[in-house]
Amino acid sequence: MNIINKIKKNIRDVYDFPKKGIVFKDITPVLKNPLLCSEIVNELSKSINPQITHIVGVESRGFLFGLPLSIQNNISFILIRKKGKLPYKTVGLDYDLEYGSASIEMNFGDINSGDKVIIHDDLLATGGTALAAAKLLTDQGAEVMGFSFLIELEFLKGREKLQKVSRNINSIVKY
Numbered sequence: 001m002n003i004i005n006k007i008k009k010n011i012r013d014v015y016d017f018p019k020k021g022i023v024f025k026d027i028t029p030v031l032k033n034p035l036l037c038s039e040i041v042n043e044l045s046k047s048i049n050p051q052i053t054h055i056v057g058v059e060s061r062g063f064l065f066g067l068p069l070s071i072q073n074n075i076s077f078i079l080i081r082k083k084g085k086l087p088y089k090t091v092g093l094d095y096d097l098e099y100g101s102a103s104i105e106m107n108f109g110d111i112n113s114g115d116k117v118i119i120h121d122d123l124l125a126t127g128g129t130a131l132a133a134a135k136l137l138t139d140q141g142a143e144v145m146g147f148s149f150l151i152e153l154e155f156l157k158g159r160e161k162l163q164k165v166s167r168n169i170n171s172i173v174k175y
Helices: 003-010 034-045 062-072 128-138 158-162
Strands: 012-015 023-026 054-058 076-082 090-097 100-107 116-124 143-152 169-174
Touching (some): 003 034, 034 062, 034 169, 054 128, 062 116, 062 143, 100 128, 116 158, 128 158
Parallel strands (some): 054 076, 054 116, 116 143, 143 169
Antiparallel strands (some): 012 023, 076 100, 090 100
């Protein structure tokens, strides 16, 4: 069985979460399978360019595979979190989503001009959060070399938004 089928077999659909009409793709069953998690990190590693200086994980599920991805490739890992979650001096960005607004932050000084980053999250839906992360990083002088996801919901067309930043968009499973 190939990795796509293995992942799909372990994804749980949760209906009407976080609100009515949404089918949430729950990756927690995947996390119970360490061999599959290792395969996922290996698969995501295939798209890592040697020029990359940082993997940036977006809260919170972007940390789950982002950190192992950075360790396997000997690349620095940086957190982007929801506002108020980091104890150090931060730089942040407020942005709009299709259902409201949100704020993200990262530690001040984690990114320098000329750094080359991959933004990793578990799922690409409409692309709003990944696009905001890209803006936060580019505002500090980083170059976004691409995006990495475990899952992509193609019907929400998030890829189209992200292609304005980078055409290097890697997602293993597409729905």
